[in-house]
Amino acid sequence: MTTPPADPRPADQGPADPRPAADPQRAWRRLLRAGSPRRTRANALAMLLAGALGFAIIAQVRQTSIEGLDNLREDELVRIFAGVDQNGDRLTEEIRGLESSLARLRSQSTNEAEAQRAARQRLDALGILAGTAPATGPGIVLTISDPDRKVTGTVMLDVIQELRDAGAEAIQVGDARVVANTWFTKTPEGIGVSGTQERPPYVVKAIGDANTLAGALEIPGGVSATIRSLGGSTDTTIEDRVDVDALLSLTPPQYARPVPTSTP
Protein backbone atom coordinates (compact mmCIF):
# COMPACT_ATOMS: atom_id res chain seq x y z
CA MET A 1 0.00 0.00 0.00
CA THR A 2 1.51 3.34 -1.00
CA THR A 3 1.99 6.03 1.58
CA PRO A 4 -0.67 8.67 1.59
CA PRO A 5 0.35 11.97 0.00
CA ALA A 6 0.08 13.73 3.36
CA ASP A 7 3.44 14.15 5.05
CA PRO A 8 4.61 11.60 7.65
CA ARG A 9 2.07 11.07 10.38
CA PRO A 10 2.45 13.13 13.54
CA ALA A 11 0.66 10.63 15.74
CA ASP A 12 0.29 12.98 18.70
CA GLN A 13 -1.79 15.45 16.80
CA GLY A 14 -4.26 13.05 15.26
CA PRO A 15 -7.72 12.30 16.53
CA ALA A 16 -8.25 10.02 19.53
CA ASP A 17 -8.01 6.79 17.56
CA PRO A 18 -4.83 6.68 15.47
CA ARG A 19 -5.22 3.09 14.30
CA PRO A 20 -6.86 2.56 10.91
CA ALA A 21 -10.44 1.36 11.15
CA ALA A 22 -10.62 -2.38 10.75
CA ASP A 23 -14.12 -2.54 9.37
CA PRO A 24 -16.31 -0.36 7.25
CA GLN A 25 -18.62 0.67 10.06
CA ARG A 26 -15.85 2.24 12.02
CA ALA A 27 -14.61 3.85 8.82
CA TRP A 28 -18.01 5.41 8.19
CA ARG A 29 -18.25 6.55 11.77
CA ARG A 30 -14.85 8.08 11.57
CA LEU A 31 -15.77 9.83 8.36
CA LEU A 32 -19.00 11.10 9.86
CA ARG A 33 -17.23 12.38 12.90
CA ALA A 34 -14.73 14.17 10.76
CA GLY A 35 -17.56 15.55 8.71
CA SER A 36 -19.70 16.77 11.56
CA PRO A 37 -19.84 20.56 11.69
CA ARG A 38 -17.56 21.85 14.40
CA ARG A 39 -15.90 25.15 14.77
CA THR A 40 -12.31 24.18 14.58
CA ARG A 41 -9.36 25.66 12.88
CA ALA A 42 -9.12 22.55 10.71
CA ASN A 43 -12.62 22.98 9.45
CA ALA A 44 -12.18 26.68 8.70
CA LEU A 45 -8.98 26.07 6.75
CA ALA A 46 -10.46 23.11 4.91
CA MET A 47 -13.49 25.17 3.94
CA LEU A 48 -11.28 27.96 2.66
CA LEU A 49 -9.15 25.65 0.58
CA ALA A 50 -12.16 23.74 -0.74
CA GLY A 51 -13.79 27.01 -1.71
CA ALA A 52 -10.68 28.03 -3.59
CA LEU A 53 -10.65 24.65 -5.31
CA GLY A 54 -14.28 24.91 -6.39
CA PHE A 55 -13.72 28.41 -7.68
CA ALA A 56 -10.63 27.34 -9.59
CA ILE A 57 -12.45 24.36 -11.14
CA ILE A 58 -15.22 26.55 -12.46
CA ALA A 59 -12.78 29.13 -13.76
CA GLN A 60 -10.75 26.49 -15.59
CA VAL A 61 -13.82 24.81 -17.07
CA ARG A 62 -15.05 28.11 -18.38
CA GLN A 63 -11.60 28.94 -19.72
CA THR A 64 -11.44 25.67 -21.63
CA SER A 65 -14.85 26.18 -23.15
CA ILE A 66 -14.07 29.64 -24.50
CA GLU A 67 -10.52 28.85 -25.53
CA GLY A 68 -9.78 29.61 -29.13
CA LEU A 69 -7.15 28.19 -31.40
CA ASP A 70 -4.21 30.20 -30.11
CA ASN A 71 -3.45 28.01 -27.10
CA LEU A 72 -3.46 24.67 -28.84
CA ARG A 73 -0.41 22.61 -29.60
CA GLU A 74 0.78 22.08 -33.11
CA ASP A 75 -0.37 18.52 -33.49
CA GLU A 76 -3.85 19.43 -32.28
CA LEU A 77 -3.99 22.27 -34.78
CA VAL A 78 -2.93 19.90 -37.55
CA ARG A 79 -5.63 17.49 -36.53
CA ILE A 80 -8.28 20.20 -36.53
CA PHE A 81 -7.10 21.46 -39.90
CA ALA A 82 -7.23 17.98 -41.43
CA GLY A 83 -10.77 17.54 -40.12
CA VAL A 84 -11.87 20.88 -41.54
CA ASP A 85 -10.22 20.05 -44.86
CA GLN A 86 -12.01 16.72 -45.06
CA ASN A 87 -15.31 18.38 -44.25
CA GLY A 88 -14.69 20.98 -46.92
CA ASP A 89 -13.99 18.34 -49.54
CA ARG A 90 -17.04 16.34 -48.61
CA LEU A 91 -19.28 19.39 -48.77
CA THR A 92 -17.88 20.44 -52.13
CA GLU A 93 -18.66 16.99 -53.48
CA GLU A 94 -22.17 17.26 -52.11
CA ILE A 95 -22.63 20.66 -53.70
CA ARG A 96 -21.51 19.33 -57.04
CA GLY A 97 -23.87 16.39 -56.83
CA LEU A 98 -26.80 18.57 -55.86
CA GLU A 99 -26.08 21.08 -58.61
CA SER A 100 -26.02 18.38 -61.26
CA SER A 101 -29.27 16.98 -59.84
CA LEU A 102 -30.83 20.43 -60.04
CA ALA A 103 -29.71 20.90 -63.64
CA ARG A 104 -31.03 17.49 -64.58
CA LEU A 105 -34.41 18.13 -62.94
CA ARG A 106 -34.67 21.56 -64.54
CA SER A 107 -34.00 20.20 -68.02
CA GLN A 108 -36.39 17.34 -67.32
CA SER A 109 -39.19 19.68 -66.41
CA THR A 110 -38.66 21.88 -69.47
CA ASN A 111 -38.55 18.77 -71.63
CA GLU A 112 -41.74 17.57 -70.03
CA ALA A 113 -43.43 20.91 -70.62
CA GLU A 114 -42.24 20.81 -74.23
CA ALA A 115 -43.45 17.26 -74.68
CA GLN A 116 -46.78 18.14 -73.16
CA ARG A 117 -47.19 21.12 -75.44
CA ALA A 118 -46.29 19.09 -78.52
CA ALA A 119 -48.66 16.32 -77.44
CA ARG A 120 -51.49 18.79 -76.93
CA GLN A 121 -50.93 20.32 -80.34
CA ARG A 122 -50.99 16.89 -81.93
CA LEU A 123 -54.14 15.99 -80.02
CA ASP A 124 -55.91 19.12 -81.26
CA ALA A 125 -54.88 18.57 -84.87
CA LEU A 126 -55.85 14.91 -84.84
CA GLY A 127 -59.11 15.67 -83.09
CA ILE A 128 -60.11 18.08 -85.80
CA LEU A 129 -59.09 15.63 -88.49
CA ALA A 130 -60.90 12.71 -86.93
CA GLY A 131 -63.99 14.69 -86.16
CA THR A 132 -63.84 14.03 -82.43
CA ALA A 133 -63.18 17.68 -81.56
CA PRO A 134 -65.27 20.67 -82.59
CA ALA A 135 -63.49 23.30 -84.66
CA THR A 136 -64.07 26.95 -85.21
CA GLY A 137 -62.59 29.49 -87.54
CA PRO A 138 -63.18 31.62 -90.60
CA GLY A 139 -64.76 29.91 -93.59
CA ILE A 140 -67.83 29.58 -95.71
CA VAL A 141 -71.37 28.29 -95.38
CA LEU A 142 -72.59 26.74 -98.60
CA THR A 143 -76.31 26.17 -98.98
CA ILE A 144 -77.27 23.74 -101.76
CA SER A 145 -80.93 23.79 -102.66
CA ASP A 146 -82.05 20.75 -104.62
CA PRO A 147 -85.77 20.89 -105.32
CA ASP A 148 -85.72 17.98 -107.75
CA ARG A 149 -83.63 15.79 -105.55
CA LYS A 150 -81.20 15.30 -108.39
CA VAL A 151 -78.00 15.84 -106.46
CA THR A 152 -76.26 12.50 -105.99
CA GLY A 153 -73.64 11.25 -103.60
CA THR A 154 -71.05 11.69 -106.31
CA VAL A 155 -71.91 15.35 -106.70
CA MET A 156 -71.68 15.86 -102.98
CA LEU A 157 -68.34 14.10 -102.97
CA ASP A 158 -67.19 16.48 -105.69
CA VAL A 159 -68.18 19.42 -103.52
CA ILE A 160 -66.18 18.01 -100.64
CA GLN A 161 -63.19 17.36 -102.91
CA GLU A 162 -63.25 20.90 -104.23
CA LEU A 163 -63.38 22.26 -100.72
CA ARG A 164 -60.49 20.06 -99.64
CA ASP A 165 -58.52 21.03 -102.67
CA ALA A 166 -59.08 24.65 -101.71
CA GLY A 167 -57.67 23.95 -98.25
CA ALA A 168 -60.73 23.29 -96.10
CA GLU A 169 -59.63 21.94 -92.73
CA ALA A 170 -62.95 20.96 -91.22
CA ILE A 171 -66.20 20.23 -93.08
CA GLN A 172 -69.67 19.25 -92.04
CA VAL A 173 -72.74 18.54 -94.12
CA GLY A 174 -75.88 19.28 -92.18
CA ASP A 175 -75.34 17.49 -88.89
CA ALA A 176 -72.76 15.08 -90.14
CA ARG A 177 -69.03 15.70 -89.81
CA VAL A 178 -67.02 14.90 -92.92
CA VAL A 179 -63.78 13.04 -92.29
CA ALA A 180 -61.48 10.74 -94.18
CA ASN A 181 -63.78 7.74 -94.15
CA THR A 182 -67.05 9.56 -94.81
CA TRP A 183 -69.10 8.11 -97.67
CA PHE A 184 -72.03 9.51 -99.53
CA THR A 185 -74.97 7.62 -101.03
CA LYS A 186 -78.07 8.67 -102.81
CA THR A 187 -81.24 7.98 -100.90
CA PRO A 188 -84.84 8.54 -101.91
CA GLU A 189 -85.09 11.45 -99.51
CA GLY A 190 -81.76 13.05 -100.13
CA ILE A 191 -78.22 12.03 -99.44
CA GLY A 192 -76.84 9.69 -96.81
CA VAL A 193 -73.64 10.91 -95.19
CA SER A 194 -71.96 7.90 -93.59
CA GLY A 195 -75.38 6.58 -92.82
CA THR A 196 -76.88 9.87 -91.56
CA GLN A 197 -79.84 10.94 -93.71
CA GLU A 198 -79.53 14.50 -94.95
CA ARG A 199 -82.33 16.25 -96.77
CA PRO A 200 -82.10 19.25 -99.04
CA PRO A 201 -81.38 22.06 -98.73
CA TYR A 202 -77.92 20.86 -97.70
CA VAL A 203 -75.97 23.21 -95.49
CA VAL A 204 -72.25 22.62 -95.91
CA LYS A 205 -69.94 24.38 -93.46
CA ALA A 206 -66.25 24.54 -94.16
CA ILE A 207 -63.41 26.18 -92.23
CA GLY A 208 -60.49 27.47 -94.22
CA ASP A 209 -59.42 30.46 -96.26
CA ALA A 210 -62.87 31.82 -97.07
CA ASN A 211 -62.02 33.48 -100.37
CA THR A 212 -60.18 30.45 -101.70
CA LEU A 213 -63.02 28.18 -100.68
CA ALA A 214 -65.69 30.40 -102.25
CA GLY A 215 -63.64 30.78 -105.41
CA ALA A 216 -63.12 27.04 -105.74
CA LEU A 217 -66.82 26.41 -105.80
CA GLU A 218 -67.43 28.93 -108.58
CA ILE A 219 -64.80 27.90 -111.11
CA PRO A 220 -66.34 27.47 -114.55
CA GLY A 221 -67.41 23.91 -115.04
CA GLY A 222 -67.04 23.23 -111.35
CA VAL A 223 -69.45 21.90 -108.79
CA SER A 224 -71.72 24.94 -108.80
CA ALA A 225 -72.16 24.58 -112.55
CA THR A 226 -72.86 20.88 -112.14
CA ILE A 227 -75.49 21.50 -109.49
CA ARG A 228 -77.13 24.17 -111.57
CA SER A 229 -77.28 21.77 -114.48
CA LEU A 230 -79.15 19.36 -112.19
CA GLY A 231 -81.75 21.95 -111.40
CA GLY A 232 -80.38 23.06 -108.08
CA SER A 233 -78.62 26.17 -106.93
CA THR A 234 -75.82 27.11 -104.56
CA ASP A 235 -75.47 30.01 -102.22
CA THR A 236 -72.14 30.72 -100.59
CA THR A 237 -71.70 33.07 -97.67
CA ILE A 238 -68.37 34.03 -96.23
CA GLU A 239 -68.32 34.03 -92.44
CA ASP A 240 -65.74 35.27 -89.99
CA ARG A 241 -66.62 32.47 -87.67
CA VAL A 242 -67.85 29.07 -88.70
CA ASP A 243 -68.50 26.42 -86.06
CA VAL A 244 -68.02 22.86 -87.20
CA ASP A 245 -69.29 21.20 -84.08
CA ALA A 246 -70.79 17.98 -85.36
CA LEU A 247 -68.81 15.22 -83.70
CA LEU A 248 -68.01 11.61 -84.44
CA SER A 249 -67.12 8.93 -81.97
CA LEU A 250 -63.87 7.18 -82.55
CA THR A 251 -64.17 3.52 -83.45
CA PRO A 252 -60.94 1.55 -83.44
CA PRO A 253 -60.19 -0.10 -86.77
CA GLN A 254 -61.04 -3.75 -87.03
CA TYR A 255 -58.68 -4.75 -89.78
CA ALA A 256 -56.12 -2.03 -90.12
CA ARG A 257 -53.22 -2.09 -87.67
CA PRO A 258 -50.50 0.52 -87.33
CA VAL A 259 -47.10 -0.50 -88.63
CA PRO A 260 -44.86 -0.67 -85.51
CA THR A 261 -42.42 2.21 -85.38
CA SER A 262 -39.48 2.66 -82.99
CA THR A 263 -40.59 4.89 -80.10
CA PRO A 264 -38.49 8.08 -79.67
Add this chain to the structure above:
Amino acid sequence: MIPAIGLALGIIIGLLLQPAVPLWLQPYLPIAVIAALDAVFGAVRAILDGIFDDKVFVVSFLSNVVVAAFIVFLGDKLGVGAQLSTGVVVVLGVRIFSNVAAIRRHLFNA
Protein backbone atom coordinates in the same frame (compact mmCIF):
# COMPACT_ATOMS: atom_id res chain seq x y z
CA MET B 1 -19.17 18.42 5.89
CA ILE B 2 -17.87 21.91 6.31
CA PRO B 3 -15.24 21.54 3.60
CA ALA B 4 -17.89 20.10 1.31
CA ILE B 5 -19.99 23.19 1.95
CA GLY B 6 -16.91 25.23 1.20
CA LEU B 7 -16.48 23.42 -2.09
CA ALA B 8 -20.10 23.99 -3.01
CA LEU B 9 -19.83 27.65 -2.06
CA GLY B 10 -16.73 28.03 -4.20
CA ILE B 11 -18.51 26.45 -7.16
CA ILE B 12 -21.56 28.68 -6.74
CA ILE B 13 -19.46 31.81 -6.47
CA GLY B 14 -17.55 30.73 -9.58
CA LEU B 15 -20.77 30.22 -11.54
CA LEU B 16 -22.08 33.59 -10.44
CA LEU B 17 -18.96 35.61 -11.05
CA GLN B 18 -17.94 33.86 -14.29
CA PRO B 19 -14.30 34.63 -13.74
CA ALA B 20 -11.86 34.92 -16.59
CA VAL B 21 -8.52 33.30 -15.96
CA PRO B 22 -5.69 35.82 -16.28
CA LEU B 23 -3.27 35.12 -19.08
CA TRP B 24 -0.20 34.46 -16.93
CA LEU B 25 -2.16 31.86 -14.95
CA GLN B 26 -3.66 30.03 -17.89
CA PRO B 27 -1.01 27.32 -18.42
CA TYR B 28 -0.82 26.44 -14.69
CA LEU B 29 -4.39 26.39 -13.54
CA PRO B 30 -5.43 22.97 -14.91
CA ILE B 31 -2.44 21.22 -13.34
CA ALA B 32 -2.92 23.09 -10.09
CA VAL B 33 -6.53 21.98 -9.92
CA ILE B 34 -5.57 18.33 -10.41
CA ALA B 35 -2.86 18.61 -7.78
CA ALA B 36 -5.33 20.14 -5.34
CA LEU B 37 -7.77 17.32 -6.00
CA ASP B 38 -5.01 14.86 -5.22
CA ALA B 39 -4.41 16.57 -1.89
CA VAL B 40 -8.10 16.46 -1.07
CA PHE B 41 -8.40 12.74 -1.74
CA GLY B 42 -5.28 12.19 0.25
CA ALA B 43 -6.86 14.05 3.15
CA VAL B 44 -10.00 11.92 3.03
CA ARG B 45 -7.88 8.82 3.05
CA ALA B 46 -5.90 10.16 5.99
CA ILE B 47 -9.15 10.69 7.88
CA LEU B 48 -10.09 7.07 7.29
CA ASP B 49 -6.62 5.94 8.21
CA GLY B 50 -6.99 7.89 11.44
CA ILE B 51 -3.95 10.02 10.83
CA PHE B 52 -5.53 13.20 9.60
CA ASP B 53 -3.91 16.44 10.63
CA ASP B 54 -5.20 19.75 9.44
CA LYS B 55 -1.77 21.36 9.32
CA VAL B 56 -0.54 18.48 7.24
CA PHE B 57 -3.49 18.85 4.94
CA VAL B 58 -2.96 22.56 4.36
CA VAL B 59 0.75 22.14 3.77
CA SER B 60 0.27 19.23 1.40
CA PHE B 61 -2.46 21.07 -0.50
CA LEU B 62 -0.37 24.17 -1.02
CA SER B 63 2.85 22.32 -1.74
CA ASN B 64 1.15 20.09 -4.32
CA VAL B 65 -0.20 23.13 -6.14
CA VAL B 66 3.10 25.01 -6.04
CA VAL B 67 5.18 22.02 -7.10
CA ALA B 68 2.86 21.16 -9.98
CA ALA B 69 2.88 24.75 -11.24
CA PHE B 70 6.62 24.93 -10.91
CA ILE B 71 7.14 21.71 -12.87
CA VAL B 72 4.94 23.06 -15.68
CA PHE B 73 6.82 26.36 -15.67
CA LEU B 74 10.19 24.61 -15.76
CA GLY B 75 9.06 22.33 -18.57
CA ASP B 76 7.93 25.30 -20.66
CA LYS B 77 11.25 27.01 -20.14
CA LEU B 78 13.20 23.88 -21.01
CA GLY B 79 11.12 23.19 -24.07
CA VAL B 80 9.58 19.96 -22.81
CA GLY B 81 6.40 21.62 -21.60
CA ALA B 82 3.94 19.24 -23.25
CA GLN B 83 5.74 16.09 -22.09
CA LEU B 84 6.30 17.27 -18.53
CA SER B 85 2.76 18.40 -18.06
CA THR B 86 1.56 15.07 -19.42
CA GLY B 87 3.83 13.30 -16.96
CA VAL B 88 2.57 15.37 -14.03
CA VAL B 89 -1.04 14.72 -14.98
CA VAL B 90 -0.37 10.99 -15.22
CA VAL B 91 1.29 10.81 -11.83
CA LEU B 92 -1.43 12.84 -10.14
CA GLY B 93 -4.02 10.62 -11.74
CA VAL B 94 -2.26 7.52 -10.42
CA ARG B 95 -2.18 8.95 -6.91
CA ILE B 96 -5.83 9.95 -7.04
CA PHE B 97 -6.74 6.43 -8.12
CA SER B 98 -4.73 4.80 -5.35
CA ASN B 99 -6.22 7.12 -2.72
CA VAL B 100 -9.72 6.46 -3.94
CA ALA B 101 -9.03 2.73 -3.87
CA ALA B 102 -7.89 2.95 -0.26
CA ILE B 103 -10.97 4.98 0.67
CA ARG B 104 -13.12 2.40 -1.03
CA ARG B 105 -11.47 -0.43 0.87
CA HIS B 106 -12.11 1.37 4.12
CA LEU B 107 -15.71 2.24 3.45
CA PHE B 108 -16.94 -0.78 1.61
CA ASN B 109 -14.38 -3.42 2.48
CA ALA B 110 -14.26 -4.10 -1.24
